[in-house]
Amino acid sequence: MGARGKIFAFGAIFAGAGAYGLYSDVTHHIHGKPATATLMEHIKLCTVEYQRIGEDKRKEQWSCESAEGFQQLVGSNKVKLSHDYIARVRFTLEDGRTHEAKVDDIKLGTYRSPVGTTLPVVYAPDNPSDVRAKLSWKQLNVSLILLAIGIPFLMLAFGIPFSLLYRWAFRDRASRAVEAAMLPEQPLPTVTRPFEVRESSNGQIRQGTVVTPRPIFGMRNR
DSSP states (O other): OHHHHHHHHHHHHHHHHHHHHHHHHHHHHHHSEEEEEEEEEEEEEEEEEEEOTTSOEEEEEEEHHHHHHHHHHHOTTTOEEEEEEEEEEEEEOTTSOEEEEEEEHHHHTOTTOOTTOEEEEEEETTEEEEEEEOOOHHHHHHHHHHHHHHHHHHHHHTTOOHHHHHHHHHHHHHHHHHHHHHSOOOOOOEEEEEEEEEOTTTOOEEEEEEEEEOOOTTOTTO
Protein backbone atom coordinates (compact mmCIF):
# COMPACT_ATOMS: atom_id res chain seq x y z
CA MET A 1 0.00 0.00 0.00
CA GLY A 2 2.87 2.34 0.72
CA ALA A 3 4.37 1.97 -2.75
CA ARG A 4 0.96 2.35 -4.39
CA GLY A 5 0.29 5.47 -2.33
CA LYS A 6 3.55 7.05 -3.49
CA ILE A 7 2.75 6.21 -7.10
CA PHE A 8 -0.71 7.76 -6.70
CA ALA A 9 0.74 10.92 -5.12
CA PHE A 10 3.31 11.24 -7.91
CA GLY A 11 0.68 10.78 -10.62
CA ALA A 12 -1.80 13.11 -8.91
CA ILE A 13 0.78 15.91 -8.68
CA PHE A 14 1.70 15.75 -12.37
CA ALA A 15 -1.82 15.12 -13.68
CA GLY A 16 -3.29 17.80 -11.40
CA ALA A 17 -0.72 20.39 -12.46
CA GLY A 18 -1.29 19.57 -16.13
CA ALA A 19 -5.09 19.64 -15.85
CA TYR A 20 -5.06 22.93 -13.90
CA GLY A 21 -2.67 24.58 -16.37
CA LEU A 22 -4.76 23.41 -19.32
CA TYR A 23 -8.00 24.60 -17.73
CA SER A 24 -6.49 27.95 -16.73
CA ASP A 25 -5.07 28.72 -20.18
CA VAL A 26 -8.21 27.69 -22.07
CA THR A 27 -10.51 29.61 -19.69
CA HIS A 28 -8.30 32.69 -19.89
CA HIS A 29 -8.40 32.56 -23.70
CA ILE A 30 -12.20 32.16 -23.81
CA HIS A 31 -13.04 34.99 -21.39
CA GLY A 32 -10.05 37.25 -22.08
CA LYS A 33 -9.75 40.27 -24.37
CA PRO A 34 -7.31 40.29 -27.31
CA ALA A 35 -4.74 43.06 -27.66
CA THR A 36 -1.38 43.81 -29.25
CA ALA A 37 1.43 44.28 -26.73
CA THR A 38 4.79 45.98 -27.21
CA LEU A 39 7.84 44.66 -25.37
CA MET A 40 9.31 47.58 -23.42
CA GLU A 41 12.04 45.97 -21.27
CA HIS A 42 13.67 42.75 -20.17
CA ILE A 43 14.10 42.60 -16.38
CA LYS A 44 16.12 40.07 -14.43
CA LEU A 45 15.13 39.66 -10.77
CA CYS A 46 15.87 37.13 -8.05
CA THR A 47 13.45 35.63 -5.56
CA VAL A 48 15.06 35.38 -2.11
CA GLU A 49 13.76 32.80 0.36
CA TYR A 50 15.06 33.00 3.94
CA GLN A 51 13.91 32.71 7.55
CA ARG A 52 14.89 34.82 10.53
CA ILE A 53 15.01 33.33 14.00
CA GLY A 54 11.54 33.25 15.53
CA GLU A 55 9.82 34.30 12.30
CA ASP A 56 8.10 32.57 9.43
CA LYS A 57 9.81 32.03 6.11
CA ARG A 58 9.98 35.02 3.83
CA LYS A 59 10.00 35.10 0.05
CA GLU A 60 10.87 38.43 -1.52
CA GLN A 61 11.91 39.65 -4.96
CA TRP A 62 15.15 41.64 -5.09
CA SER A 63 17.59 42.73 -7.70
CA CYS A 64 19.95 39.86 -8.43
CA GLU A 65 22.99 41.88 -7.35
CA SER A 66 21.52 42.54 -3.89
CA ALA A 67 20.20 38.98 -3.56
CA GLU A 68 23.52 37.37 -4.42
CA GLY A 69 25.36 39.68 -1.99
CA PHE A 70 22.90 38.80 0.78
CA GLN A 71 23.35 35.08 0.10
CA GLN A 72 27.14 35.35 0.28
CA LEU A 73 26.87 37.29 3.55
CA VAL A 74 24.42 34.95 5.32
CA GLY A 75 25.36 31.65 3.68
CA SER A 76 24.02 29.63 0.79
CA ASN A 77 22.55 27.03 3.17
CA LYS A 78 20.34 29.69 4.81
CA VAL A 79 19.26 31.67 1.74
CA LYS A 80 17.77 30.19 -1.42
CA LEU A 81 17.81 32.09 -4.68
CA SER A 82 15.83 31.63 -7.88
CA HIS A 83 16.22 33.77 -10.97
CA ASP A 84 13.14 35.32 -12.57
CA TYR A 85 13.08 36.74 -16.08
CA ILE A 86 10.41 39.42 -16.44
CA ALA A 87 9.09 41.17 -19.52
CA ARG A 88 7.56 44.62 -19.16
CA VAL A 89 4.90 45.01 -21.84
CA ARG A 90 2.54 47.81 -22.81
CA PHE A 91 -0.82 47.38 -24.53
CA THR A 92 -4.11 49.20 -25.02
CA LEU A 93 -7.20 48.10 -23.13
CA GLU A 94 -10.64 47.78 -24.69
CA ASP A 95 -11.67 51.20 -23.33
CA GLY A 96 -8.64 52.91 -24.92
CA ARG A 97 -6.46 53.21 -21.83
CA THR A 98 -2.80 52.20 -21.95
CA HIS A 99 -1.71 49.56 -19.46
CA GLU A 100 1.68 48.16 -18.51
CA ALA A 101 2.26 44.75 -16.96
CA LYS A 102 5.20 42.64 -15.86
CA VAL A 103 4.92 39.07 -17.13
CA ASP A 104 7.08 35.97 -17.02
CA ASP A 105 9.39 36.47 -19.99
CA ILE A 106 9.68 32.76 -20.79
CA LYS A 107 5.94 31.98 -20.58
CA LEU A 108 5.12 34.99 -22.73
CA GLY A 109 7.60 33.76 -25.34
CA THR A 110 9.58 37.02 -25.49
CA TYR A 111 12.77 35.83 -23.78
CA ARG A 112 14.88 36.15 -26.95
CA SER A 113 12.84 38.93 -28.56
CA PRO A 114 14.38 42.40 -28.89
CA VAL A 115 12.84 45.40 -27.15
CA GLY A 116 10.15 46.93 -29.34
CA THR A 117 8.76 43.61 -30.55
CA THR A 118 4.97 43.46 -30.85
CA LEU A 119 2.95 40.31 -30.24
CA PRO A 120 -0.72 39.29 -29.86
CA VAL A 121 -1.80 38.78 -26.25
CA VAL A 122 -4.96 38.10 -24.26
CA TYR A 123 -5.62 39.88 -20.94
CA ALA A 124 -8.20 39.27 -18.23
CA PRO A 125 -10.83 42.09 -18.23
CA ASP A 126 -11.05 42.15 -14.42
CA ASN A 127 -7.25 41.96 -14.00
CA PRO A 128 -5.32 43.45 -16.96
CA SER A 129 -2.00 42.52 -15.33
CA ASP A 130 -2.87 38.88 -16.04
CA VAL A 131 -1.77 38.97 -19.66
CA ARG A 132 -0.71 35.89 -21.62
CA ALA A 133 0.38 35.02 -25.12
CA LYS A 134 -2.30 34.04 -27.62
CA LEU A 135 -3.27 30.41 -27.11
CA SER A 136 -1.36 27.93 -29.27
CA TRP A 137 -0.20 24.30 -29.16
CA LYS A 138 3.23 25.52 -28.11
CA GLN A 139 1.71 27.19 -25.07
CA LEU A 140 -0.19 24.02 -24.11
CA ASN A 141 2.81 21.72 -24.49
CA VAL A 142 3.84 21.83 -20.82
CA SER A 143 0.33 21.04 -19.54
CA LEU A 144 -0.11 18.18 -22.02
CA ILE A 145 3.29 16.71 -21.11
CA LEU A 146 2.42 16.81 -17.40
CA LEU A 147 -0.86 15.03 -18.12
CA ALA A 148 0.93 12.43 -20.22
CA ILE A 149 3.28 11.74 -17.31
CA GLY A 150 0.65 11.72 -14.57
CA ILE A 151 -2.12 9.63 -16.15
CA PRO A 152 -0.06 6.39 -16.52
CA PHE A 153 1.01 6.60 -12.86
CA LEU A 154 -2.61 7.06 -11.77
CA MET A 155 -3.60 4.04 -13.86
CA LEU A 156 -0.82 2.03 -12.25
CA ALA A 157 -1.93 3.12 -8.77
CA PHE A 158 -5.53 2.04 -9.42
CA GLY A 159 -4.49 -1.20 -11.12
CA ILE A 160 -5.83 -0.25 -14.55
CA PRO A 161 -3.94 -2.12 -17.30
CA PHE A 162 -2.17 -0.06 -19.93
CA SER A 163 -3.71 -2.26 -22.62
CA LEU A 164 -7.07 -0.63 -21.84
CA LEU A 165 -5.63 2.78 -22.65
CA TYR A 166 -4.09 1.39 -25.83
CA ARG A 167 -7.40 -0.11 -26.96
CA TRP A 168 -9.20 3.15 -26.23
CA ALA A 169 -6.65 5.18 -28.21
CA PHE A 170 -6.68 2.90 -31.25
CA ARG A 171 -10.24 1.58 -31.20
CA ASP A 172 -11.31 3.69 -34.22
CA ARG A 173 -8.44 2.44 -36.33
CA ALA A 174 -9.09 -1.18 -35.34
CA SER A 175 -12.82 -0.92 -36.03
CA ARG A 176 -12.15 0.49 -39.50
CA ALA A 177 -9.82 -2.41 -40.24
CA VAL A 178 -12.45 -4.95 -39.12
CA GLU A 179 -15.12 -3.30 -41.25
CA ALA A 180 -12.83 -3.34 -44.28
CA ALA A 181 -12.12 -7.05 -43.74
CA MET A 182 -15.83 -7.86 -43.55
CA LEU A 183 -16.75 -6.11 -46.81
CA PRO A 184 -17.82 -8.55 -49.60
CA GLU A 185 -15.34 -9.15 -52.37
CA GLN A 186 -16.01 -7.10 -55.48
CA PRO A 187 -16.28 -9.01 -58.81
CA LEU A 188 -13.39 -8.67 -61.17
CA PRO A 189 -13.93 -6.16 -63.98
CA THR A 190 -14.42 -7.51 -67.48
CA VAL A 191 -12.81 -6.35 -70.67
CA THR A 192 -13.87 -6.78 -74.26
CA ARG A 193 -11.68 -7.51 -77.21
CA PRO A 194 -12.60 -7.84 -80.88
CA PHE A 195 -12.30 -11.07 -82.79
CA GLU A 196 -12.86 -12.12 -86.36
CA VAL A 197 -15.28 -14.71 -87.66
CA ARG A 198 -14.91 -15.82 -91.29
CA GLU A 199 -18.18 -16.68 -92.97
CA SER A 200 -17.67 -19.92 -94.91
CA SER A 201 -20.52 -19.15 -97.24
CA ASN A 202 -19.43 -15.86 -98.78
CA GLY A 203 -15.86 -15.48 -97.48
CA GLN A 204 -16.59 -12.12 -95.81
CA ILE A 205 -15.22 -11.21 -92.39
CA ARG A 206 -17.66 -10.17 -89.68
CA GLN A 207 -16.39 -8.25 -86.60
CA GLY A 208 -17.65 -9.36 -83.20
CA THR A 209 -16.85 -9.09 -79.50
CA VAL A 210 -16.22 -11.57 -76.79
CA VAL A 211 -16.29 -10.94 -73.05
CA THR A 212 -13.39 -12.37 -71.10
CA PRO A 213 -12.41 -11.79 -67.47
CA ARG A 214 -9.29 -9.76 -66.75
CA PRO A 215 -6.41 -12.09 -65.89
CA ILE A 216 -5.44 -12.21 -62.24
CA PHE A 217 -2.09 -10.64 -61.40
CA GLY A 218 0.71 -13.17 -61.72
CA MET A 219 -1.30 -15.50 -63.95
CA ARG A 220 -0.90 -13.81 -67.34
CA ASN A 221 1.69 -16.24 -68.76
CA ARG A 222 0.14 -19.41 -67.50
